[in-house]
Amino acid sequence: MRTNVLENKSMLVVTAIMLGFSVISMSISGVFAANSGAIWTTNGDCGGEARDVNQYQIGDVVYINGSGFDPQDNPYDWSIEGKPGGASADPGIVVASGSASVAGDVSFCFEAYTVQADDDGEYGVDFGGKGDNYRVEGITEPTTGTIVIQKNAVPDDAQNFSFTGELGVFDLDDDQDGTLLNSQSFTDLTADTYSITESATAGWTLSGVACTGETDSTWQTTQGGVDVTLVAGETVTCTFTNTQDVVDPGEGTIVIVKNAGNDTETEFSFTTDTTLGNFSLFGSDSNQTLEVPGTYSVSENVTTGWTPDSVVCVSSIQDEETSDSIELDESETVTCTFTNSQDRYSVRGTKYEWPTEDGLPGWTIFIDENANGLLDEGEDSTVTDQSGNYSFEVLFGEYSICEVQQQGYTQIVPADNGCHTVDFGDDESGVRNFHNDRSETPDRDVTRIIVRKVTNVETSDLFTFLADWTENFTLTGNSEEAFNLDPGTYSITEVDLPGGWLHESTVCTSDLGGQEPNDEIGLSEGETVTCVFTNDKPSDGGGGGGGGGGSRNPEPEVLGEQTEILPAAAPNTGVGAGGLDLMGSLSTLIGLVGLSFVNRKK
Structure with a gap:
């Protein structure tokens, strides 16, 4: 909105127009009745009352026309x-104003205002x-757009073609019977x-995907489909x-x-005999061989993070055909569909108070998707239970696990208000604890x-310290000891690290x-100096993660149709054995990661 879009600071003298001739001035006394005069508006140029315009669109030019005004009352x-x-998009706001003088009892007209893009109403x-x-x-600016998916079969055929993606699951064909259409529109x-992918169809090859539309929208072909970036309108x-x-x-x-x-x-990736050769496919993709x-x-072949179903x-x-023995006859088509599901992994842990190791309930733990250390809208979060425990179920990948500070x-752990890193690609399966100290x-x-x-x-290994104010002493992982001393200068060092520690x-x-x-250490009267010695033990898989918690990977135990990796201290309460024997005894790996947070209260 605006005020005084057009403001006439100086006097606007309007040349009167009568019978098509310009008149500089006219003075006819006694012909103006009290409250005489009338005005009307026209669009784009001057005109008589018969051309009065009451409807305008953005960009139109408003002309003010009038007659019967006494020039003695100028301006x-x-x-x-x-x-x-x-009633208006500019309620009570003056969008244009000025002053004008008329010349005699004749009609007048002048350009007053151009309708703006945000004008609307009365x-x-x-x-x-x-x-x-x-x-x-x-x-009204549009807020939605439309995507149309068309099917072109060469030659035209009653074969149904299936599509998946953000537009949903739907089928199209390219024949004349009308049972299925050859196009579908997705409006609003x-x-x-939006990603649209066509499922593989035996006997047919997707030979191309072509898109047309307005210039602001864009598209990019993908493996078996297209990604459309749609602009509203x-x-x-x-x-x-x-x-x-x-x-x-x-x-x-063979398909x-x-x-x-x-x-x-x-x-x-797939392995075949030497005649067919090896090849790779993406999800919802197919490979055809004659x-x-x-x-x-x-x-x-085994794909990390996926289980063959x-x-x-x-x-x-x-x-009767099986993938390990396809007996192909003349003119026969054998279609083998390999279905996989993504593995689910568990991230879990405990929130502890330092150094009592009491579980802290009511703390928010979250998966930091954008690695900014903050709980943002849409990020997965949970609250620790009465014992301080929490858990997440996630897919294969790398995750940053953080807490909301109180x-x-x-x-204390992880240090510097940090977050834990969990990378299932490094055989991650350890327990980590967040420790916070009440200040x-x-x-x-x-x-x-x-x-x-x-x-x-979390370890019971003993770490040895050499201090000049006491005999040698030891601490276990994530623990501390306080020494009351007189003011003075002291030294403390860590010696003889246990095997495997850095x-x-x-x-x-x-x-x-x-x-x-x-x-x-220069220690003054009434001063407390805290010396933090931080050590890391790399995981067996080469990973580990992010300051605090974790253990070396134990051997997985088979539970029914799943293989669950248990933390070192966790008992196996699963039911009996007996695994899923698909594609060479593949089974679901459930990585069980425990993380814990400990804070010191201020």
Whole structure:
């Protein structure tokens, strides 16, 4: 909205127009009655009352016309104002104004205002106390668009073709019977990117995907489909063209179809005998091979994060076929569909209070998808239970697990208010705990040094320390010991690390501010210096994750049709054995990751 879009600061002298001649001035006394004069509006140029315009669109030019005004009352003020009470997009706002002088008892006209892009509704025009109204039919910006999917079969055929993606699951064909259409329109779609994938169809090859539409929308062909980035107000039409395969007499056809649900990004590899050769497929993809009659085999290799659910082979002549022994006859088509499902992994842990190791309920733990350390809208989160426990069920991948800090606590593990990293690609299956310490007002009657051991793995291994104020002493992982001392200068070092452990850092911090070197700690009266020795033990799989928690991977135990990796301290309460024997004794790997958080309350 705006005020005084057109504001006439100086006097506007309007040349009167009579019978097509310009008149500089005219004075006819005694012909103007009280309250005489009338005005009307026209669009784009001047005109008589018969051309009065009451409807305008954005970009139109409003001209104010009038007659019967006494020049002795010059100048006359004029304005255009939005009607109040919601009738206008500019309620009570003057969008244009100025002043004008008339010359004699004749008609006059002048350009007053150009209708703006955000004008809409009723507007009132005033000239010297005389009024007129007009209405603007504003342009409503579109909020949705349309995607049209068309099927072109070469040649035309009654074969049904299936589609999946963000537009849903639907079928099209390209014949004349009308049972199925050869196109489908999806309207009222919000501006976004939509993936459309055509499922593999035996005997047909997807030979191309072509899209047309307005220039602001874009599209990118993918494996077996297209991604359309739709702009509101636009329509994009994508045509999927399929060509029927030609089979020579005496040859047969083997079609391998990969079914991975809605996943189209994962690549699955296959091994065949030397005649067919090895190949890879993406989800909802297929590979077709023409072969002479004979016996062939196809097997799917293990894909991390996926479990083979089934392999079904169908013969066009109703023969019994299996993927490891396809007996191909002349002109026979055998279609084998390999179906996989994504493995589910468990991330779990406990929220502890340092150093009591009591579980803390009511703490929010979340999966930080954008790695900014904050709980953002849409990110998966949970709250610790009465024992401080939490858990997430996730797919294969790498995750950042964080907590929402609470006042009165300081996070000890992981250090520096950090987050845990879980990478199932590194055989991640350890337990990690978040430790937070309840912070209290420093006791200035006590002078002390606190030695704290922080490890990325919960461990009972003993870490040895050499201090000049006491005999050698040991600490286990994620523990501490306090020593009340007199003011003075002290040193503390860690010696003889247990096998497999790496030294990460040593930091000594004073509660009076600043840091002290661990080999020369200047301790003042009433001061507390905390020395944190941080150690890391890499996981067996080369991974590990992010400061605090975790353990080396135990051997997985088979539970029914799943293989569950249990943390070192977790008992197996599963039911009996007996695994799923598909494609060479593949089974579902359930990675069980425990993470824990401990904070110190302030």
